[in-house]
Amino acid sequence: MDIDIAPDHADFREEVRSWLSEHLVGDFAEHRGIGSPTDDAAWDVRVAWERELSAGNWLGLTWPREYGGRDVGLAEEIIFEYEYARAAAPARVNTQALELLGPTLLAFGTDEQKQRFLPKILAVEEMWGQGFSEPGAGSDLAAVRTKAVADDDGWQIDGQKVWTTFGHHADWLYVLCRTDPDVSLRHRGLSLLLVEVDQPGVDVRPIENLARSTEFSECFFNDARASADMVVGGAGNGWRVVMTTLGMERGSALMPMQLAMQREVTDMIDAAKSSGVLDDPLIRQRLVDAYIGVNVMRSSNLRVVADLLDDTAAERGKATAAAATGGKLFASLHHQLMGELALDVYGAEAVYGADGGPAAARKLFLLSRAETIYGGTSEIQRNIIAERVLGLPRA
């Protein structure tokens, strides 16, 4: 059933649809469905496409006009993301800035920081990467050791970050640093600093992932510099700022992810039909389970969105908060099952051959392994659900 997620905004939906049909043409249209927030395939085309979006004023929809945004509400943003995903437009490149750093600056940044950075994000002039994880601080983010020391000229930064998504494309990094040397302070001694990549003290090295693509990097800071005004939310407040940022990392991306997964299931069923494996009763049942999973995801997303947009609700989003919290865990696990199924649908061709469908199956199989790790591992997700939603005691 076609669910109208925000019937009051039919004009806006029409505006999005007609803009996309006019502009998602030529080279852009040929790259439909390309890339993801962690896959830098066809990067240059996607950068050009993002500038096209910028020219159409489609980036930073909810951001204030003074920074180049549209200053519209959540309903419009959700409609836009939904239509965007439905049209299978190329995945955006600067998601780190659009979804994470930008909203963080809007919440915690100084006026100068907002004026300096936000317009350049929306103009696709500066790309951003996230400097959170370290070799010794993954799930335990409060264990970061990269240190920043204030001196007369600002901050001096030393340390190492890793798993920086699209780090080798980044012009700037937002870096969680220890600004109080007392490590026992844990999350109380941290600050979020904005660091320019193009300087002698910063060395960004791409890391090849197991699919031999370079979605992420490691970043080394040796006497790197940031000026005194590059701390976000005040020195020592890094943990609070970062927790807000991570909160933004979930939710908004689930609907586009679901639509992409739905297309993958449809492709798998078509492939199974033409190869004849559809008659294999085990494959058949697993294909239906894949179909069921993406439809359950869709229902959950629609329910969460309906709740977020419900102006009669006492507290928007509260009734579906548990469903929203579990969305990432469900989607990532289901995607891995789909990856495994895709290989079985294509059989040996996906493992030993690989063009077209089999190649896509292999890519899905390999890249989906990352999804239960990045953005908070499944184990961390389960801790969060158990403790915050179910109220089970901490160890």
Place this chain on the structure above:
Amino acid sequence: MALITTAEQEALRDVMRAFLRKYSTEADVRVQMDSELGYDAQAWETAAEQIGMQALAIPEELGGAGYGFDELAVILEEVGRTLFTGPVLPSVVLAPAALLLSGDSEACARYLPGLADGSQIATIAVSEDAAMWDEADITVSAKRDADDWVLTGTKRYVLGGAQARLILVAARTDRGVSVFAIDSPATGLTIEPLPVMDLTRRLASLTFDRTPAVLVGEDGAGWTTLSQVFDQAIVALACEQVGAAAAVLELTVDYLKVRQQFGRPIGSFQAIKHRCADMLVELESARSAAAYASAAIAAGAEDASVAASIAKVYCSQAFYHIAAESIQMHGGIGFTWEHPAHLYFKRAKSGEVLFGSPAAHRERIAELIGMN
């Protein structure tokens, strides 16, 4: 079309929950498990008088409240939470749906007021060899006998078959599958209660031997009606399962917070916590699947059948997994008769089988989405 409840529906939930807190405690459920009737007739009457539960989805002109499937979904979730043993599924959902969808205004006028005020119990008898409803499986025959019809054959897995006074039967005439009404007890009708594992939900086998029956709706048009009733049946069951799964998860989590081993609550161990998180995700996903399917039924959407089978598969399996984990997490006490975990566990399995297994519904989905 709505995937979230309105304030009015939440008020209905509060009323229903208050009623069940009084009339469907665990002790009440256990009394009915051992009773011959299988449910509390007094509570059934009270539900009709005080909250109009039975009247909810029956049109106002036939003595009902005129609400739709969205409201039924709320009631069913609450009924599922407490394992209420009253015949809600057959008498409040299935039989009224079959009568209304048959388009037979005479039959509606004859039967629905009695169902709406709770004075009559009704059910529907479709399954024969398989729990799944399938037009090709219908072998009970209906033959003309002067101006009347007589039915011959056997129906199995009939919900509340021994309790119902009105039984709607799917039988085959020369024109195909049709729906007939039987006033039980009746000539040639033998009712055999089944030795059910889940004592909170009674089923029976019914054997007809030239049993007099009245045609409901058009001769030969029965399957059109029944296939829509079937979608309502499996979504109603899914709504019950969501309620029951939520209740058993709450029960389990409460226990994990207080049960101490190794000097700490066992709910603080990650071996437990992570499984509880998975259970919560399953519960919320089941809730989404049931909400979407309910909305699709209420809206008469074209994907209602697919959505219904998705809810059937997902909610059945989620409830079963949550109930099975509940026994494990309770340890020895969870394996005792006196603890309620097994009541949910058995209800979960009986629901998984009722109206067709998850595997049968996966195949139904495959056919509906064109996987041929």
